[in-house]
Amino acid sequence: xxxxxxxxxxxxxxxxxxxxxxxxxxxxxxxxxxxxxxxxxxxxxxxxxxxxxxxxxxxxxxxxxxxxxxxxxxxxxxxxxxxxxxxxxxxxxxxxxxxxxxxxxxxxxxxxxxxxxxxxxxxxxxxxxxxxxxxxxxxxxxxxxxxxxxxxxxxxxxxxxxxxxxxxxxxxxxxxxxxxxxxxxxxxxxxxxxxxxxxxxxxxxxxxxxxxxxxxxxxxxxxxxxxxxxxxxxxxxxxxxxxxxxxxxxxxxxxxxxxxxxxxxxxxxxxxxxxxxxxxxxxxxxxxxxxxxxxxxxxxxxxxxxxxxxxxxxxxxxxxxxxxxxxxxxxxxxxxxxxxxxxxxxxxxxxxxxxxxxxxxxxxxxxxxxxxxxxxxxxxxxxx
Numbered sequence: 001x002x003x004x005x006x007x008x009x010x011x012x013x014x015x016x017x018x019x020x021x022x023x024x025x026x027x028x029x030x031x032x033x034x035x036x037x038x039x040x041x042x043x044x045x046x047x048x049x050x051x052x053x054x055x056x057x058x059x060x061x062x063x064x065x066x067x068x069x070x071x072x073x074x075x076x077x078x079x080x081x082x083x084x085x086x087x088x089x090x091x092x093x094x095x096x097x098x099x100x101x102x103x104x105x106x107x108x109x110x111x112x113x114x115x116x117x118x119x120x121x122x123x124x125x126x127x128x129x130x131x132x133x134x135x136x137x138x139x140x141x142x143x144x145x146x147x148x149x150x151x152x153x154x155x156x157x158x159x160x161x162x163x164x165x166x167x168x169x170x171x172x173x174x175x176x177x178x179x180x181x182x183x184x185x186x187x188x189x190x191x192x193x194x195x196x197x198x199x200x201x202x203x204x205x206x207x208x209x210x211x212x213x214x215x216x217x218x219x220x221x222x223x224x225x226x227x228x229x230x231x232x233x234x235x236x237x238x239x240x241x242x243x244x245x246x247x248x249x250x251x252x253x254x255x256x257x258x259x260x261x262x263x264x265x266x267x268x269x270x271x272x273x274x275x276x277x278x279x280x281x282x283x284x285x286x287x288x289x290x291x292x293x294x295x296x297x298x299x300x301x302x303x304x305x306x307x308x309x310x311x312x313x314x315x316x317x318x319x320x321x322x323x324x325x326x327x328x329x330x331x332x333x334x335x336x337x338x339x340x341x342x343x344x345x346x347x348x349x350x351x352x353x354x355x356x357x358x359x360x361x362x363x364x365x366x367x368x369x370x371x372x373x374x375x376x377x378x379x380x381x382x383x384x
Contacts, residue, residue, distance in 0.1 A: 039089070040088070040089060041088040041089065041114055041201060041204055041205065041232075042088070042232060043055030043065065043067055043230050044067075045206075046206065047206065048205065048206055048207035049205055049206075049207070050205065050206050051088075051204045051205060051206065051209075052206060053206045053209050054204055054209060054215070054218050054219070054222065055230070057215070057219060058219065058222060058223050058228060061219070061223060062226070063222075063223050063226065063227070063228050064226060064227040064228070065227075065228050065230060066078070066227070066228070066229045066230065067230045067232070068229060068230065068231045068232070069232045069234060070233075070234040070236070070237055071097055071100055071233070071234065071237040074100070074101070074104055074229070074231050075100075075104065077229045077231075078227070078229075079104060079105065079107055079108050079229060080107055080108070080109075080227075081107065081108070081109045081225075082109055082225045082226050082227060083107075083108045083109055083225055083226075083227040083228070083229060084108065084109060084110045084111075084112060084221075084222060084223075084224055084225045084227070084228050084229070085101070085104070085105040085108045085110070085111050085112070085228075085229045085231060086112045086114070086222055086228060086229065086230050086231065087101055087111070087112070087113050087114065087116075087120075087231045087233065088114040088201075088204075088230070088231070088232055089114070089232055089233055090113055090114055090115060090116045090117060090120045090233070091115075091117055091119075091120075092233040092234065092235045092238075093116075093119060093120045093123065093233050093238075094119065094123075094237075094238035094239065095119060095122065095123045096123075096238070096239055097123075097233060097237050097238055098119065098120045098122070098123025098124050099123050099124075101123075101124065101231065102123065102124045102125075105193055106192065106193060107193075108193050108229075109193070109194075109224070109225045110193065110194045110195075110196065110221075110224055110225065111193050111194070111195045111196070112195075112196045112198060112221055112222060113195065113196065113197050113198065114198055114201045114204065115157075115158055115197075115198065115199055115201045116130070116197050117130060118130065121197075124195070126169075126189055126195065126197065127162060127163050127169055127171055127189065128160040128161065128162060128163060128171060128187055128189065128197060129160065129161055129163050130158050130159070130160055130199070131158065131159050131160070131161055131183045132156075132158060132159065132183070133156075133157045133158055133159025133176065133183040133184070133185055133199055133200070134183070135157075135159065135175065135176050135183065135184075135185055135200075136153065136154060136155065136156070136157075137151065137152065137153045137154075137212065138151065138152055138175040138176060138185060139151050139175070140152075140174050140175060141173065141174055141175065141176065141184075142172045142173060142174040142188070143172070144172060144174060144188055146217075146220040146221055146224060147174055147175075147186070147217050147220065147221070150213035150216050150217050150220075151212045151213050152175050152185055152186075152200055152203055152212055152213065152214060152217060153208070153211040153212035153214060154185065154200035154201075154202035154203055154208060154211075154214070155202050155208070157185055157199045157200040157201065157202065158199045159176055159183030159184050159185055159199045159200075160173070160183065160184055160187045160197050160199055161173075161183055161184075162187075169189050169190060169191045170189075170190045171187055171188070171189050171190075172187065172188045172190065173186075173187050174186045174187065174188070175200065183199075184199070185198070185199045185200035186198050186199065186200065186217075196221055198221075202214070203217055203218050204218050298310070302364075307361045307362075307363070307364075307366075307367055308361060310361075310367065311361040311367065311370055314370065314371060314374055315356055315357060315370075315374065318356065318374040318377065318378055319332075319334060319337055319356060321378060322337065322341065322377070322378060322381050323337060325378075325381045325382065325384075326340055326341065326344065326381065328340060334353065334356050334357040335353060335357075337356065338352040338353035338356050338357070341356075341377065341381065344381070344384055345377075345380050345381070345384075352377065355370070355373045355374060355377060356374075356377075359373075
């Protein structure tokens with residue numbers, strides 16, 4: 001069979017395969033186009049979340065821009081005292097790659113981190129912690145000449161606080177409240193390589209760079225040296241198990257939100273539970289007399305000829321009633337019950353045990369005799 005004849009014989013399957021192939025090809029083209037344009041704070045991204053505007057202005061001002069999109073390219077980029085290293089997408093850093101950034105930027109003139117999370121802060125050993133910043137427009141509250149006198153206007157952002165016993169590296173907080181418990185949109189850690197942690201990263205985006213003095217702040221921080229290495233971490237550089245603790249990967253407000261949800265659910269249960277009233281009895285649609293139920297079961301047992309099961313039901317019922325009369329537990333062993341009955345009635349224990357447990361039931365006549373013997377034993381116990 002030729003290929004053409006096979007396609008004709010399997011026209012439906014061939015059409016489905018062709019459609020799937022075309023869809024995958026279209027998705028590949030779209031993905032490659034999106035990748036070329038970049039993501040958040042990518043210098044090649046002209047969209048609202050990109051940072052192409054800042055990158056182009058820096059280039060126009062004579063700043064030599066090098067874009068590193070993985071750890072290998074960062075290792076090949078020239079870094080010296082006249083170089084600023086900018087790290088965006090810091091959530092893609094693991095502990096190992098964060099330490100590589102610290103080692104690579106040790107010779108740099110400045111290190112700028114865009115919204116570093118707990119893993120990046122831990123890997124770089126910064127004496128700060130991330131918190132939610134309830135600040136959207138603020139004036140510079142620090143003496144750093146790069147941002148002094150400039151204001152920021154950003155959307156909801158994360159901020160940073162100095163940790164208790166922050167160590168020997170002093171932290172200068174800008175664009176936020178005053179005091180150790182206040183969050184700041186931008187902090188500078190004074191160490192051998194001055195390190196800036198920028199929580200209000202909207203100041204770098206194409207959408208917000210023209211608001212307030214965002215552009216001036218971005219250009220002064222990133223353009224303070226003649227060269228800028230723009231590092232965009234690649235998550236494929238993270239070794240297995242090197243992404244930090246699970247808590248470090250979770251949003252900061254997730255655990256409090258779970259506690260709040262649990263408390264709300266408990267309050268709802270208590271509120272609704274107290275509204276439950278007493279049980280309400282409803283009349284049954286049909287009332288069946290006990291004697292009719294007994295006769296009905298008997299007819300069923302007789303129809304299926306299950307004499308053994310019927311005998312077991314009779315004996316179990318008699319043992320339960322007699323145990324109560326003799327003030328014995330309802331689950332008393334049949335042998336002990338027979339001994340107690342025989343002692344009370346003055347009869348042979350073996351004969352009593354045979355009636356209660358072991359006498360064979362071969363036919364209907366034997367079933368009738370068993371029922372009569374059980375009834376007789378029960379009447380004798382009643383007379384005691």
